[in-house]
Amino acid sequence: MLTDRTVAILGTGTMGRALGTGLVNAGVIAADRVRGTVRHEAERDRIAGDVDFSVGTDNVAATRGAAVVLLCTKPKTGAGLLKELADAGALDHEPLIISICAGVSTGALEEACAHKARIVRAMPNTPCQIGEGMTVVAGGNRATDEDIETALQIFHTLGRALVLDEEHMNTVTGLSGSGPAFVYVIIEALSEGGVMMGLPRSVATELAAQTVKGAARMVLETGRHPAALKDDVTTPAGCTISALMALEDGRLRSVLARGVQEAARSAAGLGGE
Numbered sequence: 549m550l551t552d553r554t555v556a557i558l559g560t561g562t563m564g565r566a567l568g569t570g571l572v573n574a575g576v577i578a579a580d581r582v583r584g585t586v587r588h589e590a591e592r593d594r595i596a597g598d599v600d601f602s603v604g605t606d607n608v609a610a611t612r613g614a615a616v617v618l619l620c621t622k623p624k625t626g627a628g629l630l631k632e633l634a635d636a637g638a639l640d641h642e643p644l645i646i647s648i649c650a651g652v653s654t655g656a657l658e659e660a661c662a663h664k665a666r667i668v669r670a671m672p673n674t675p676c677q678i679g680e681g682m683t684v685v686a687g688g689n690r691a692t693d694e695d696i697e698t699a700l701q702i703f704h705t706l707g708r709a710l711v712l713d714e715e716h717m718n719t720v721t722g723l724s725g726s727g728p729a730f731v732y733v734i735i736e737a738l739s740e741g742g743v744m745m746g747l748p749r750s751v752a753t754e755l756a757a758q759t760v761k762g763a764a765r766m767v768l769e770t771g772r773h774p775a776a777l778k779d780d781v782t783t784p785a786g787c788t789i790s791a792l793m794a795l796e797d798g799r800l801r802s803v804l805a806r807g808v809q810e811a812a813r814s815a816a817g818l819g820g821e
């Protein structure tokens with residue numbers, strides 16, 4: 549799908565690197581067809597050995613002729629950077645622009661390009677780097693069905709991907725965008741429990757991580773409700789139900805749900821609109 553086309557990744561930070569590395573590793577695009585940029589030359593030099601594709605500091609040069617532009621800078625920088633590119637004529641060839649900037653609407657980005665650009669907003673997450681990402685995409689006013697299909701195809705190669713209305717994007721950011729961080733904390737906490745009870749740290753971490761992975765796959769692959777799968781583990785008068793009561797005493801569910809709500813609210817303010 550991207551064969552013989554060029555992709556510009558503007559902002560090759562944590563997510564830009566995850567997406568570029570994921571696409572190259574998946575064989576979707578050759579490394580020499582990816583052009584990354586960062587703002588500082590020192591950062592360019594620092595990451596040069598970490599990625600298989602070229603990284604520079606010239607956004608205009610990277611964007612000219614690119615079929616797809618992935619906008620991966622911090623949210624507050626996104627619209628201003630697009631305006632600079634539009635003013636320099638670097639978007640005159642009308643590339644598909646895919647923005648992953650949290651909290652930045654397609655409307656704000658379209659305005660920055662004088663309403664001439666085709667914009668798709670996407671919310672991926674860091675597991676895209678290993679092909680286990682979750683991405684939601686939403687099309688802007690000028691995005692065509694083909695643009696949305698192109699975005700979906702890109703993110704399908706990096707994990708799961710689906711389309712939603714843009715009104716849900718901040719919630720998506722709070723759930724699957726920020727979610728890996730919540731799950732890492734949960735894995736760390738589970739493993740601390742094992743360490744507390746005498747397991748070596750590395751063993752406890754492996755047990756916790758594989759348990760989270762296995763449980764996640766059970767939900768995705770059986771299609772059963774998580775509560776029904778939980779019931780399968782809880783033998784009457786057994787150890788699991790005792791532990792679940794302790795977790796309920798600590799308000800585990802509402803703490804996690806409120807975490808998503810807080811992240812979604814925070815995402816809504818990131819674009820500075």
Ligand SMILES: NC(=O)c1ccc[n+]([C@@H]2O[C@H](COP(=O)([O-])OP(=O)(O)OC[C@H]3O[C@@H](n4cnc5c(N)ncnc54)[C@H](OP(=O)(O)O)[C@@H]3O)[C@@H](O)[C@H]2O)c1
Pocket residue numbers: 558559560561562563564585586587588589591592607620621622623625629648649650651671672673674725726
């Ligand atoms: N982190 C996540 O898990 C995640 C998940 C989903 C979406 N996102 C979104 O992804 C975007 C990037 O997040 P991140 O965590 O990857 O941030 P990050 O690691 O701080 O990366 C930002 C990158 O943008 C570069 N940059 C800044 N201004 C630039 C400019 N004018 N031209 C070119 N490059 C520029 C920075 O370069 P310098 O270092 O040289 O300044 C840096 O490489 C954000 O909009 C965020 O909302 C992040």
